[in-house]
Amino acid sequence: xxxxxxxxxxxxxxxxxxxxxxxxxxIPSVTKYTTNARRADGKTALLAAAQAMExxxxxxxxxxxxxxxxxxTDLIPENSDSGYxxxxxxxxxxxxxxxxxxxxxEGQGKQAGDTACQIMTIDQLGRKTPxxxx
Numbered sequence: 001x002x003x004x005x006x007x008x009x010x011x012x013x014x015x016x017x018x019x020x021x022x023x024x025x026x027i028p029s030v031t032k033y034t035t036n037a038r039r040a041d042g043k044t045a046l047l048a049a050a051q052a053m054e055x056x057x058x059x060x061x062x063x064x065x066x067x068x069x070x071x072x073t074d075l076i077p078e079n080s081d082s083g084y085x086x087x088x089x090x091x092x093x094x095x096x097x098x099x100x101x102x103x104x105x106e107g108q109g110k111q112a113g114d115t116a117c118q119i120m121t122i123d124q125l126g127r128k129t130p131x132x133x134x
Contacts, residue, residue: 105121
């Protein structure tokens with residue numbers, strides 16, 4: 001009887017099955033983790049934009065005149081730092097007495113698939129929605 005070396009097909013199939021099971025568990029977990037981690041980009045952008053709006057209100061006694069665009073020329077940048085969210089905002093009118101705002105961060109690119117927290121908002125009172133995303 002000869003002494004054979006190597007793996008049998010059964011051993012290889014068992015290893016492939018184990019790797020498949022591990023991948024089926026690990027890939028969704030990693031995807032969920034990275035999606036949740038990218039939310040920090042949107043939250044940071046919203047908080048920075050709210051702070052900029054408050055500075056604008058302190059200097060001008062109104063939220064009217066605040067702008068959105070590039071970080072160097074406008075009050076609020078158009079995109080979050082990592083680019084996973086696009087920012088927009090509204091005020092409660094164009095009259096000088098406008099004293100309310102709402103800033104919205106909408107997921108784009110890889111973050112567009114985050115159905116639970118695709119759109120996050122903050123207002124002048126610091127109310128943050130959806131609450132489960134903060």
